[in-house]
Amino acid sequence: MKTPPQSPPPPPPLLILLFLLLFTTTTTPSLSQPLPPTPAPTSPPSSKPSxxxxxxxxxxxxxxxxxxxxxxxxxxxxxxxxxxxxxxxxxxxxxxxxxxxxxxxxxxxxxxxxxxxxxxxxxxxxxxxxxxxxxxxxxxxxxxxxxxxxxxSKVSGVWLSQLENLTDLTVSNAEVKATGPYVILSNMKKLRTLTISNANLTGSLPGHVHSNLTHIDFSGNHLKGSIPPSITMLDSLQSLILSSNALTGEIPASIGDLISLKNLSLASNSFSGSIPDSISAVPGLVHLDLSSNQLNGTIPSFISHMKSLKYLNLANNNLRGVMPFNASFISKLSVLNVGGNGNLCYNHSVVSLKLKLGISRCDKYGMPVSPPSKDSYADDSGDYDDGDDEDGSKQKKEHHHGPNKFVLGVAIALSSIVFLIVFLIVCSKCRR
Structure with a gap:
Protein backbone atom coordinates (compact mmCIF):
# COMPACT_ATOMS: atom_id res chain seq x y z
CA MET A 1 0.00 0.00 0.00
CA LYS A 2 1.40 3.34 -1.16
CA THR A 3 1.47 6.22 1.17
CA PRO A 4 0.22 9.60 -0.29
CA PRO A 5 2.82 12.29 -0.83
CA GLN A 6 2.95 14.73 1.98
CA SER A 7 2.73 18.57 1.36
CA PRO A 8 5.65 20.70 2.36
CA PRO A 9 5.38 22.20 5.82
CA PRO A 10 3.94 25.81 5.97
CA PRO A 11 6.45 28.59 6.31
CA PRO A 12 6.88 29.98 9.73
CA PRO A 13 4.55 32.90 10.55
CA LEU A 14 7.47 35.19 11.26
CA LEU A 15 8.76 34.84 7.71
CA ILE A 16 5.32 35.67 6.26
CA LEU A 17 5.07 38.81 8.37
CA LEU A 18 8.50 40.03 7.30
CA PHE A 19 7.66 39.42 3.65
CA LEU A 20 4.43 41.44 3.84
CA LEU A 21 6.14 44.33 5.63
CA LEU A 22 8.90 44.45 3.03
CA PHE A 23 6.35 44.42 0.20
CA THR A 24 4.25 47.30 1.54
CA THR A 25 7.23 49.61 2.21
CA THR A 26 8.52 49.24 -1.36
CA THR A 27 5.20 49.66 -3.26
CA THR A 28 3.17 52.33 -1.27
CA PRO A 29 4.23 55.45 0.62
CA SER A 30 3.90 55.47 4.35
CA LEU A 31 0.67 56.96 5.75
CA SER A 32 2.62 58.76 8.44
CA GLN A 33 4.77 60.71 5.95
CA PRO A 34 3.31 63.60 3.89
CA LEU A 35 3.41 63.50 0.14
CA PRO A 36 6.08 65.63 -1.44
CA PRO A 37 4.63 68.97 -2.70
CA THR A 38 4.02 69.33 -6.39
CA PRO A 39 6.33 72.01 -7.79
CA ALA A 40 4.51 75.12 -9.06
CA PRO A 41 4.78 75.78 -12.75
CA THR A 42 7.20 78.51 -13.54
CA SER A 43 5.70 81.56 -15.29
CA PRO A 44 7.55 83.35 -18.01
CA PRO A 45 9.11 86.65 -17.03
CA SER A 46 6.65 89.57 -17.27
CA SER A 47 7.39 93.08 -18.44
CA LYS A 48 4.87 94.61 -15.94
CA PRO A 49 6.12 96.33 -12.76
CA SER A 50 6.26 94.26 -9.61
CA SER A 153 -0.39 137.12 -4.49
CA LYS A 154 -2.55 138.20 -7.43
CA VAL A 155 -5.29 136.41 -9.30
CA SER A 156 -6.99 137.51 -12.49
CA GLY A 157 -10.74 137.16 -12.69
CA VAL A 158 -10.38 136.05 -16.30
CA TRP A 159 -7.93 133.35 -15.20
CA LEU A 160 -10.39 132.07 -12.61
CA SER A 161 -13.26 132.10 -15.10
CA GLN A 162 -11.53 129.47 -17.24
CA LEU A 163 -11.98 126.88 -14.47
CA GLU A 164 -15.50 126.26 -15.70
CA ASN A 165 -15.81 122.67 -14.43
CA LEU A 166 -15.33 123.66 -10.79
CA THR A 167 -17.89 122.72 -8.18
CA ASP A 168 -15.98 124.35 -5.30
CA LEU A 169 -13.93 127.56 -5.46
CA THR A 170 -12.12 129.26 -2.57
CA VAL A 171 -9.80 132.26 -2.93
CA SER A 172 -8.93 134.09 0.28
CA ASN A 173 -6.28 136.65 1.22
CA ALA A 174 -5.23 137.24 -2.35
CA GLU A 175 -5.92 140.24 -4.57
CA VAL A 176 -8.41 139.35 -7.28
CA LYS A 177 -8.38 141.69 -10.25
CA ALA A 178 -11.84 141.79 -11.78
CA THR A 179 -14.54 144.33 -12.54
CA GLY A 180 -16.99 142.26 -10.52
CA PRO A 181 -17.91 138.72 -9.51
CA TYR A 182 -19.87 138.16 -12.72
CA VAL A 183 -16.63 138.05 -14.73
CA ILE A 184 -15.55 135.08 -12.65
CA LEU A 185 -18.86 133.25 -12.39
CA SER A 186 -20.29 133.64 -15.87
CA ASN A 187 -18.99 130.26 -17.11
CA MET A 188 -19.14 128.30 -13.84
CA LYS A 189 -22.47 126.53 -14.22
CA LYS A 190 -21.55 123.60 -11.95
CA LEU A 191 -20.43 125.67 -8.95
CA ARG A 192 -21.86 124.70 -5.54
CA THR A 193 -19.66 126.54 -3.01
CA LEU A 194 -18.10 129.94 -3.65
CA THR A 195 -15.70 131.89 -1.41
CA ILE A 196 -13.84 134.99 -2.55
CA SER A 197 -12.97 136.79 0.67
CA ASN A 198 -10.46 139.47 1.66
CA ALA A 199 -9.57 139.84 -1.99
CA ASN A 200 -10.15 143.57 -2.68
CA LEU A 201 -12.84 142.55 -5.13
CA THR A 202 -14.77 145.50 -6.56
CA GLY A 203 -18.00 145.87 -8.49
CA SER A 204 -21.47 144.73 -7.53
CA LEU A 205 -23.11 141.42 -6.73
CA PRO A 206 -23.96 139.45 -9.88
CA GLY A 207 -27.45 139.89 -11.26
CA HIS A 208 -27.52 136.23 -12.26
CA VAL A 209 -26.18 133.27 -10.31
CA HIS A 210 -26.61 129.57 -10.89
CA SER A 211 -29.13 127.70 -8.77
CA ASN A 212 -26.66 124.98 -7.66
CA LEU A 213 -24.98 127.25 -5.11
CA THR A 214 -25.22 126.23 -1.45
CA HIS A 215 -22.55 128.58 -0.04
CA ILE A 216 -21.66 132.20 -0.97
CA ASP A 217 -18.96 134.18 0.85
CA PHE A 218 -17.91 137.60 -0.48
CA SER A 219 -16.78 138.98 2.89
CA GLY A 220 -14.00 141.54 3.24
CA ASN A 221 -14.20 143.11 -0.23
CA HIS A 222 -15.29 146.44 -1.75
CA LEU A 223 -18.57 145.40 -3.31
CA LYS A 224 -21.23 148.10 -3.75
CA GLY A 225 -24.91 148.24 -4.56
CA SER A 226 -27.81 146.24 -3.16
CA ILE A 227 -28.64 142.57 -2.86
CA PRO A 228 -30.07 141.46 -6.24
CA PRO A 229 -33.26 139.36 -6.37
CA SER A 230 -31.33 136.57 -8.07
CA ILE A 231 -29.57 135.65 -4.82
CA THR A 232 -32.86 135.39 -2.92
CA MET A 233 -34.10 132.80 -5.43
CA LEU A 234 -31.52 130.17 -4.46
CA ASP A 235 -33.62 127.50 -2.75
CA SER A 236 -30.57 125.40 -1.84
CA LEU A 237 -28.47 128.24 -0.40
CA GLN A 238 -27.39 127.44 3.16
CA SER A 239 -24.85 130.18 3.83
CA LEU A 240 -24.84 133.81 2.63
CA ILE A 241 -21.91 135.88 3.95
CA LEU A 242 -21.65 139.43 2.59
CA SER A 243 -20.08 141.11 5.62
CA SER A 244 -17.48 143.91 5.47
CA ASN A 245 -18.37 145.44 2.12
CA ALA A 246 -20.01 148.71 1.03
CA LEU A 247 -23.46 147.32 0.24
CA THR A 248 -26.43 149.66 0.56
CA GLY A 249 -30.21 149.66 0.31
CA GLU A 250 -32.74 147.68 2.28
CA ILE A 251 -32.56 144.00 3.09
CA PRO A 252 -34.98 142.57 0.50
CA ALA A 253 -38.24 141.13 1.78
CA SER A 254 -37.62 138.12 -0.47
CA ILE A 255 -34.78 137.08 1.84
CA GLY A 256 -37.36 134.79 3.46
CA ASP A 257 -37.46 132.72 0.25
CA LEU A 258 -34.07 131.26 1.20
CA ILE A 259 -35.75 128.39 3.04
CA SER A 260 -32.53 126.34 3.35
CA LEU A 261 -30.53 129.19 4.88
CA LYS A 262 -28.62 128.49 8.11
CA ASN A 263 -26.09 131.32 8.17
CA LEU A 264 -26.86 134.94 7.19
CA SER A 265 -24.19 137.59 7.78
CA LEU A 266 -24.69 141.11 6.41
CA ALA A 267 -22.56 142.84 9.05
CA SER A 268 -20.42 145.95 8.48
CA ASN A 269 -22.23 147.36 5.47
CA SER A 270 -24.59 150.32 5.03
CA PHE A 271 -27.95 148.56 4.91
CA SER A 272 -30.88 150.73 5.98
CA GLY A 273 -34.57 150.26 6.67
CA SER A 274 -36.11 147.77 9.06
CA ILE A 275 -35.42 144.10 9.66
CA PRO A 276 -37.79 142.31 7.25
CA ASP A 277 -40.47 140.14 8.81
CA SER A 278 -39.86 137.51 6.13
CA ILE A 279 -36.78 136.28 8.00
CA SER A 280 -39.22 134.46 10.28
CA ALA A 281 -40.02 132.18 7.31
CA VAL A 282 -36.50 130.70 7.40
CA PRO A 283 -37.02 127.72 9.72
CA GLY A 284 -33.44 126.52 10.16
CA LEU A 285 -31.60 129.82 10.58
CA VAL A 286 -28.84 129.34 13.18
CA HIS A 287 -26.56 132.37 12.68
CA LEU A 288 -27.93 135.90 12.10
CA ASP A 289 -25.52 138.85 12.04
CA LEU A 290 -26.90 142.26 10.98
CA SER A 291 -24.53 144.33 13.11
CA SER A 292 -22.82 147.60 12.16
CA ASN A 293 -25.36 148.82 9.62
CA GLN A 294 -27.94 151.62 9.60
CA LEU A 295 -31.01 149.52 10.35
CA ASN A 296 -33.84 151.31 12.12
CA GLY A 297 -37.24 150.54 13.58
CA THR A 298 -37.97 148.08 16.34
CA ILE A 299 -36.66 144.55 16.73
CA PRO A 300 -39.36 142.22 15.35
CA SER A 301 -40.89 140.02 18.02
CA PHE A 302 -40.87 137.01 15.69
CA ILE A 303 -37.12 136.62 16.25
CA SER A 304 -37.81 135.26 19.75
CA HIS A 305 -39.81 132.43 18.12
CA MET A 306 -37.01 131.22 15.85
CA LYS A 307 -36.26 127.87 17.43
CA SER A 308 -32.98 127.10 15.64
CA LEU A 309 -31.34 130.47 16.30
CA LYS A 310 -28.12 130.32 18.35
CA TYR A 311 -26.18 133.42 17.28
CA LEU A 312 -27.83 136.87 17.11
CA ASN A 313 -25.91 140.10 16.58
CA LEU A 314 -27.87 143.34 16.03
CA ALA A 315 -25.29 145.69 17.55
CA ASN A 316 -24.38 149.15 16.28
CA ASN A 317 -27.55 150.06 14.39
CA ASN A 318 -30.32 152.61 14.92
CA LEU A 319 -32.83 150.22 16.47
CA ARG A 320 -35.25 151.63 19.03
CA GLY A 321 -37.98 150.60 21.45
CA VAL A 322 -38.21 147.73 23.89
CA MET A 323 -36.12 144.64 23.19
CA PRO A 324 -38.71 141.83 22.76
CA PHE A 325 -36.62 139.02 24.27
CA ASN A 326 -37.25 137.26 27.54
CA ALA A 327 -34.79 135.38 29.73
CA SER A 328 -35.84 132.00 28.32
CA PHE A 329 -35.01 133.00 24.75
CA ILE A 330 -31.74 134.66 25.75
CA SER A 331 -30.59 131.62 27.71
CA LYS A 332 -30.74 129.36 24.66
CA LEU A 333 -28.53 131.67 22.60
CA SER A 334 -24.77 131.20 22.46
CA VAL A 335 -24.25 134.85 21.47
CA LEU A 336 -26.52 137.89 21.88
CA ASN A 337 -25.30 141.39 21.09
CA VAL A 338 -27.67 144.35 20.90
CA GLY A 339 -25.33 147.10 22.17
CA GLY A 340 -24.68 150.29 20.30
CA ASN A 341 -28.38 151.06 19.72
CA GLY A 342 -28.89 154.29 21.68
CA ASN A 343 -32.71 154.24 21.53
CA LEU A 344 -33.06 150.57 22.42
CA CYS A 345 -33.85 149.49 25.99
CA TYR A 346 -34.93 146.41 27.93
CA ASN A 347 -37.73 145.70 30.38
CA HIS A 348 -35.94 144.58 33.53
CA SER A 349 -39.04 142.82 34.86
CA VAL A 350 -38.79 140.44 31.88
CA VAL A 351 -35.01 140.19 31.62
CA SER A 352 -34.16 139.57 35.24
CA LEU A 353 -30.77 137.89 34.83
CA LYS A 354 -27.52 139.80 35.10
CA LEU A 355 -26.61 140.19 31.47
CA LYS A 356 -24.18 142.45 29.66
CA LEU A 357 -26.68 143.86 27.20
CA GLY A 358 -25.01 147.20 26.52
CA ILE A 359 -28.37 149.03 26.52
CA SER A 360 -30.29 150.95 29.16
CA ARG A 361 -33.45 149.99 31.03
CA CYS A 362 -36.84 151.18 29.79
CA ASP A 363 -39.13 153.56 31.65
CA LYS A 364 -42.91 153.11 31.65
CA TYR A 365 -43.10 154.74 28.22
CA GLY A 366 -40.67 152.25 26.64
CA MET A 367 -37.88 154.79 26.43
CA PRO A 368 -34.31 154.40 27.71
CA VAL A 369 -33.89 155.78 31.22
CA SER A 370 -30.45 157.12 30.45
CA PRO A 371 -27.64 156.46 28.00
CA PRO A 372 -25.98 153.09 28.69
CA SER A 373 -23.04 153.26 31.03
CA LYS A 374 -20.73 150.71 32.56
CA ASP A 375 -23.33 149.96 35.20
CA SER A 376 -25.99 149.31 32.56
CA TYR A 377 -24.11 146.28 31.30
CA ALA A 378 -25.08 144.47 34.50
CA ASP A 379 -28.80 144.07 34.98
CA ASP A 380 -30.33 144.06 38.45
CA SER A 381 -32.91 141.51 39.47
CA GLY A 382 -35.41 143.91 41.01
CA ASP A 383 -39.10 143.93 40.06
CA TYR A 384 -40.34 146.28 37.37
CA ASP A 385 -41.59 149.63 38.76
CA ASP A 386 -44.69 151.00 37.00
CA GLY A 387 -43.74 154.50 38.15
CA ASP A 388 -41.24 156.75 36.46
CA ASP A 389 -37.79 155.29 36.87
CA GLU A 390 -36.32 158.74 37.33
CA ASP A 391 -38.51 159.32 40.39
CA GLY A 392 -37.74 155.84 41.60
CA SER A 393 -34.04 156.46 41.29
CA LYS A 394 -34.41 159.64 43.33
CA GLN A 395 -36.31 157.79 46.03
CA LYS A 396 -33.60 155.16 46.10
CA LYS A 397 -30.99 157.84 46.53
CA GLU A 398 -32.94 159.36 49.42
CA HIS A 399 -33.40 155.92 50.84
CA HIS A 400 -29.70 155.24 50.83
CA HIS A 401 -28.32 158.68 51.67
CA GLY A 402 -31.09 160.46 53.78
CA PRO A 403 -31.96 159.73 57.46
CA ASN A 404 -34.09 156.73 58.27
CA LYS A 405 -37.68 157.76 59.15
CA PHE A 406 -38.03 155.24 62.01
CA VAL A 407 -34.79 156.31 63.65
CA LEU A 408 -35.79 159.96 63.27
CA GLY A 409 -39.16 159.35 64.97
CA VAL A 410 -37.58 157.58 67.92
CA ALA A 411 -35.08 160.37 68.34
CA ILE A 412 -37.84 163.01 68.41
CA ALA A 413 -39.87 161.02 70.98
CA LEU A 414 -36.90 160.60 73.30
CA SER A 415 -36.05 164.28 73.00
CA SER A 416 -39.62 165.19 73.94
CA ILE A 417 -39.53 162.96 77.02
CA VAL A 418 -36.23 164.39 78.16
CA PHE A 419 -37.53 167.94 77.64
CA LEU A 420 -40.67 167.13 79.62
CA ILE A 421 -38.66 165.70 82.54
CA VAL A 422 -36.40 168.72 82.62
CA PHE A 423 -39.42 171.03 82.49
CA LEU A 424 -41.09 169.26 85.46
CA ILE A 425 -37.90 169.43 87.52
CA VAL A 426 -37.55 173.15 86.90
CA CYS A 427 -41.19 173.78 87.80
CA SER A 428 -40.86 171.87 91.09
CA LYS A 429 -37.84 173.94 92.11
CA CYS A 430 -39.68 177.15 91.32
CA ARG A 431 -42.57 176.21 93.66
CA ARG A 432 -40.23 175.73 96.57
Missing amino acids: SPSTLDPKQVTALQSLNIPTSKDPCAQPSLHNATLCDSSKPFRHLISLRLSNCSSYVALSFTALKSLSTIQSLQLLNCPVAPIRFPPELIASLRSFTSVNSL
Missing part, protein backbone atom coordinates in the same frame (compact mmCIF):
# COMPACT_ATOMS: atom_id res chain seq x y z
CA SER A 51 3.83 96.57 -7.77
CA PRO A 52 0.85 97.63 -9.93
CA SER A 53 -0.30 100.14 -7.27
CA THR A 54 2.65 102.52 -7.53
CA LEU A 55 2.29 106.08 -8.77
CA ASP A 56 2.86 106.98 -12.39
CA PRO A 57 6.62 107.70 -12.80
CA LYS A 58 5.88 111.00 -14.58
CA GLN A 59 3.84 112.16 -11.61
CA VAL A 60 6.56 111.04 -9.21
CA THR A 61 9.00 113.26 -11.09
CA ALA A 62 6.51 116.14 -10.96
CA LEU A 63 6.10 115.77 -7.20
CA GLN A 64 9.85 115.75 -6.76
CA SER A 65 10.05 119.04 -8.65
CA LEU A 66 7.61 120.45 -6.07
CA ASN A 67 9.87 119.26 -3.23
CA ILE A 68 7.34 116.67 -2.13
CA PRO A 69 9.12 113.59 -0.73
CA THR A 70 8.48 110.45 -2.74
CA SER A 71 10.61 107.95 -0.81
CA LYS A 72 7.33 106.57 0.44
CA ASP A 73 4.60 105.74 -2.05
CA PRO A 74 2.43 108.93 -2.19
CA CYS A 75 -0.61 106.73 -2.82
CA ALA A 76 -0.18 104.88 0.47
CA GLN A 77 -2.48 106.15 3.21
CA PRO A 78 -1.97 108.07 5.33
CA SER A 79 0.41 109.91 3.02
CA LEU A 80 1.75 113.35 3.85
CA HIS A 81 -1.12 113.86 6.31
CA ASN A 82 -3.58 112.88 3.53
CA ALA A 83 -2.15 115.58 1.29
CA THR A 84 -2.36 113.23 -1.68
CA LEU A 85 -5.06 110.87 -2.88
CA CYS A 86 -4.81 108.46 -5.80
CA ASP A 87 -7.16 106.48 -7.97
CA SER A 88 -6.94 102.71 -8.48
CA SER A 89 -6.00 102.60 -12.14
CA LYS A 90 -3.49 100.05 -13.48
CA PRO A 91 -0.65 99.51 -14.19
CA PHE A 92 0.03 102.87 -12.54
CA ARG A 93 -2.09 104.90 -10.18
CA HIS A 94 -2.66 108.64 -10.65
CA LEU A 95 -3.15 111.56 -8.31
CA ILE A 96 -6.68 112.89 -7.95
CA SER A 97 -6.08 115.23 -4.96
CA LEU A 98 -3.07 117.33 -3.96
CA ARG A 99 -2.65 119.73 -1.05
CA LEU A 100 0.42 121.95 -0.72
CA SER A 101 0.69 123.72 2.64
CA ASN A 102 3.33 125.95 4.23
CA CYS A 103 5.45 125.88 1.12
CA SER A 104 8.97 127.20 1.01
CA SER A 105 9.59 130.37 -0.95
CA TYR A 106 11.38 128.56 -3.78
CA VAL A 107 8.51 126.24 -4.68
CA ALA A 108 7.33 126.90 -8.24
CA LEU A 109 4.39 125.25 -9.94
CA SER A 110 5.89 124.83 -13.38
CA PHE A 111 3.72 124.27 -16.43
CA THR A 112 5.53 120.98 -17.12
CA ALA A 113 4.87 119.62 -13.63
CA LEU A 114 1.20 120.63 -13.74
CA LYS A 115 0.79 119.00 -17.14
CA SER A 116 2.06 115.72 -15.65
CA LEU A 117 -0.42 116.18 -12.79
CA SER A 118 -3.39 116.81 -15.10
CA THR A 119 -5.40 113.98 -13.46
CA ILE A 120 -5.84 116.06 -10.29
CA GLN A 121 -9.44 116.90 -9.47
CA SER A 122 -8.77 118.81 -6.22
CA LEU A 123 -5.90 121.27 -5.75
CA GLN A 124 -5.35 123.13 -2.47
CA LEU A 125 -2.72 125.80 -1.85
CA LEU A 126 -2.50 126.76 1.82
CA ASN A 127 0.11 129.33 2.86
CA CYS A 128 2.05 128.81 -0.35
CA PRO A 129 3.39 132.13 -1.70
CA VAL A 130 3.81 130.91 -5.26
CA ALA A 131 3.94 133.00 -8.40
CA PRO A 132 0.92 133.23 -10.72
CA ILE A 133 0.20 129.89 -12.34
CA ARG A 134 -0.66 128.93 -15.90
CA PHE A 135 -2.75 125.78 -15.94
CA PRO A 136 -2.51 123.37 -18.89
CA PRO A 137 -5.83 122.64 -20.65
CA GLU A 138 -5.82 119.04 -19.40
CA LEU A 139 -5.72 120.19 -15.76
CA ILE A 140 -8.39 122.85 -16.37
CA ALA A 141 -10.71 120.15 -17.70
CA SER A 142 -9.99 117.81 -14.78
CA LEU A 143 -10.22 120.23 -11.83
CA ARG A 144 -13.39 120.14 -9.74
CA SER A 145 -12.15 121.93 -6.63
CA PHE A 146 -9.60 124.75 -6.32
CA THR A 147 -8.53 126.40 -3.05
CA SER A 148 -6.03 129.19 -2.56
CA VAL A 149 -5.69 130.59 0.98
CA ASN A 150 -2.93 133.09 1.65
CA SER A 151 -1.03 131.76 -1.33
CA LEU A 152 -1.36 133.46 -4.70
